[in-house]
Amino acid sequence: MENVVTHPGKGLHGQAVEELGRRIIRGDYPPGSVVDPVKFETELGVSKTVVREAMRVLASKGLLESKQKRGTTIRPRADWNLLDSDLLRWQGSSAPTDAFLEDLAEVRAIVEPAGARFAATRRTPSDLDAMRQALDAMAAAGTDAEAMVEADLAFHRALLDAAHNELLSRMEVVIEAGLRVRDRIVHGARHHSDSIPVHQELLRAVEAGDPDAASAAVESLLAQASDDLAAIRAREDPDHAANDTLPEEAP
Template sequence: MVIHLGKGLHGQAVEEIGRRIIRGDIPPGSALHPDKLEAELGVSKTVVREAMRVLASKGLIESRQKRGTTIRPRADWNLLDSDLLRWQGSSAPSEGFLEDLAEVRAIVEPAGARLAATRRTDADLDAIRQALDAMAGAGTDADAMVEADLAFHRALLDAAHNELLSRMEVVIEAGLRIRDRIVHGAQHTSDSLPVHRELLRAVEAGDPDAAVAAVESLLTQASEDLAAVQSGDECDEYGKGATGAVREEPS
């Protein structure tokens, strides 16, 4: 593979090597040979060296004298890093990874909704309403639908006014994007807009119990849609149905 200009040589090298590690093409304990990577990717020593530095900061690799550069054990990886989450979900994520994401969402989002219902400001409500309006108006524009869905959940977490909780958006976003990529080829998925509206009404009313119930209903619906697609043959590895059409639904 030869890297081409676009994202930048350094960024593309990080992406390519990182994806190989996450996919297991280069398993933990294996050695990385910079000279081979230079030849395979068609880049300079400087580009590979900088890419290795970034990957080391994410906990993926380590360099030692006499041992060279090796892939670190998965337990050492910074799994909450936004790039790692994206790489894990970019190609056939494992069932275990999907379950982990679902469990984290089930822990984080109800708690965020409860706090949002008691702490939200007028500005927070406006942001949630705008995201919901964008979801409703996205029509068949899959990209617009997904981005609006992400904006809704991001605004909900922000309404909790907890800086650390807001940072969990990287996990929520990964879960949403992966779920959408898998189910967007399904011919029949549930309409989640009513549940999103119910959640907005609960937050507007300052009712934390109703907000939690709405989030839990939304997450249950999302899990059921995902399970229905995975149990059938409605979409292939790339989320395309029999006709090749691509469709994404909010969750």
């Protein structure tokens, strides 16, 4: 039997969804390949019912499709619900690809400055309190990487919520995925810039009702995050970092 990773805090059904979803996302089963439910039952040590329900959930996320005479197959990546919170989390787990990290950074650069502009003109006292509490939690986290990640997430959720745009708030799933991946890498390495001053600058801009300053503060924060991540990747793989900075050849 294959060594299957368990996922604490989840029942058998949830664990089956997690394990199969992660396998599909990381490419263990290429698009178009036929999946064998009986094999999953054996590998995961669960019942036919558990596997069937897990596959039903994965089908609802666009990962699987079942057809008569063909059985259940992996759908093309273009059909996947890539904004699903589970898919974002699975893509960001283990070793996220450079392309995934870059996509997340670009989406954050589009969404968060605009969200900050709205927040600066629409924030309520309770919104500001939520941002202050999150900032206090960041300061109190110290070297506790997990506590810092959760506090950072709370701050950015509060910022989006302060824009009072229901659809913009739903972008939290993308922002959270980007933050979790970036923070796990950066704070786990314990060699990064202090992001608290930039968060404080952002909070002051929102408090002052200054949309231009709020947007600029977010852009500064995102630039710092990008620089920290690039520095860590350069330490881990100097050749890769050098290739990233090579000048383009003349046409």
